Amino acid sequence: MAFSQTNLAWSTLLELGGRGRLHDRLARALRTAIRDGRLPEGAAVPPSRALAEELGCSRWVVTEAYGQLVAEGYLSARVGSATRVAWSPAASPPVPRASRTPSRPVVRYDLAPGLPDLRAFPRRRWADAVRSVIGSAVHYDLDVPDPAGHAVLRSTLAQYLRRSRGADADATSVFVCAGVTDGLVRTCRALRADGITDLAVEDPGWPRLRDAAGSAGSRVHPVPVDDDGLRVDDLARTPARAVVVGAAHQFPTGTVLSPARRAGLARWARDVAGFVVEDDYDAEFRYDHHPVAVMQGMDPGRVVLLGTVSKTLSPALGLGWLVAPTAMVPGLRAANPVATAPPVLDQLALAAFIDRGWYDAHLRASRRRFRVRRDLLLTTLAGRIPRASASGTAAGLHVLLHLPDDVDTAATVRAAASAGLRLADLDDYRVHRGPGRALVLGYGNLGDTEVPAAVELLRESLRPPID
Structure with a gap:
């Protein structure tokens, strides 16, 4: 069999207790480790x-022990190669080798929401940013990191959010986290410590946010969304004193919180002495005019702002931010004593990436790309599936495709998956099943040339067909 050259078994613990000469005790310890399966067949000692x-001990002790186990057949030794384990317990199943390919189903076309264009990740400039910070980081940058994030990135993010999103932020109010979900968990813990245990979420909405809030101990109350965004009147009828809302671009309906609803939501937060948690997950992408500024700038004392690079660069980076009201900052630190920020070098790389103007340049190019792709998708859908209709603001990375009521969207998603097309059912994002059948179609991680074929495969997957 082909042995791994990296499986050296350096960390195996050997118990050398008992009586006898040292080389005999070492041989016995190695023999036991092999028999127990701690040293698998093929592993190099x-x-x-x-x-x-x-x-x-002396090298002679080890060579004597190895020689004994070679003679017994537990080890094999060849000139110019490592000494390796040559035996495995008869009752043990063979250890499967790691597959080079993922076990997930093969995806030909990806119309599921939640991803940017991973093909367009700015690899060269990100690598340049990483190299620059590795060369310039001083020794104390490599110390135990501040759970709130490195001061350089916090300052850079505060400046970026002020100029690009209209936020009221400074370095002391910014926390670096692993993304929106991590930021929400931290916020919920701080709210609970302050006596706020009931949290409202949008319905439909991103399930991971509901799950994250629940995992942090919050009682979650779904509130319906209409064409103007979150229904503040319905929110006021819940016991919640905090609410998570996508003000600039609601997921998955694609609506924008209307000015009247924004004002009503801010008024509600003041009336209940509560907080709005603003999920600003993809607001950089607006195609009909400039992105709408964040609510946090209207009332920084009552709004917590969450953001991430997961939709702009890549979720693999695991980098996001939380901008907290000044009064909440001590509580956030106290309520999250074991919170950890992302790796410091990654934080410094993002700071350099922003400071050098590369992030803005990437966003400009992404907006142009996604505007063209969105238009192509809508045109193709209208031509190939005329009985369906798309909705949602010209923003973000997804559209909502409304289908006739007799379409079984769950069966459609399954049929599409078997054909290599990833889809998402609107019902998967609902707490309370609502009227109308719809699919949530993401176009971020889809090549322009793939759009016609993906839409045709979608048409063929509809159950029942609607031609």
Whole structure:
């Protein structure tokens, strides 16, 4: 069999207790480790010199033990190669080798929401940013990181959010986190410590936010959304004193919170001495005019702002931010004593990426790309599935495709998956099942040339067909 060259089994713990000569005890310990399966077949044992140094004994002791186990068939030794385990317990199933391909179904076309264009990730400039901070980071940058994030990135984010999103932010109010979900968990813990245990969420909405709030101990209350966004009157009838809302671009309906609803929501927060948690997840992408500014700038004392690069760069980076009201900052730190910020070098790389203007340039290019792709998708849908209708503000990375009431959207999603097309059912984002059948179609992680074929496959997957 082909052995891994990296499986050196350096960390195996050897119990050398008992009576007898040291080389006999070492042989016995290795034999036991092999029989127990802690040293699997094919694993390389440490070189005799290295193991002797670790054990504080002579090299002769190790070579004698190895020689004994080679003679017994537990080890095999070849000139010019590592000494390896040659035996495995008869009752143990073979250890499967790691697959080079993922086990998930093959996806030909990705119309599920939630991803940017991963093909367009700015690899060269991100690598340049990483290299620059590795070369320029001073020794204290490599110390135990501040759970709130590195001061350089916090300052950079505050400046960026002030100029691009109309936020009222400074470095002391910014916390670096792993993304919107992490930021919401931290916020919910701080709210609970302040006596706020009931939290409202939009319905339909992103399920992970509901789950995150529940995991932090909050009682979650779904509130319906209409064409003007969250229905503040319905919110006021819940016991909630905090609410999570996508003001600039609601997911998944694609609506924008109307000015009247914004004012009503801010008034509600003041009346109940509560907070609005603003999920600003993809607001950088607006195609009909400039992005709508954040609510947080209207009332920074009552609005917590959450953001992330997951929709602009890549979710693999695990970088996001939380802008807290000044009065909440001490409570956030106290309520999250074991919170950890993302790796410091990644934080510094993002700061450099923003400071050098590369983030703004990437966003400009992404907006142009997504505007064209969205238009192409809508045109193709209208031509190939005329009985369906798309809705949603010209923003973000998804549209809502409304289908006739007799369409089984769950069956459609399953049929599409078997054909290699990823889809998302609107019902998967609802707490309370509402009227109308719809699919949530993401176009971020889809090549322009793939749009016609993906739409045709969608048409063929509809159950029942609606031609």
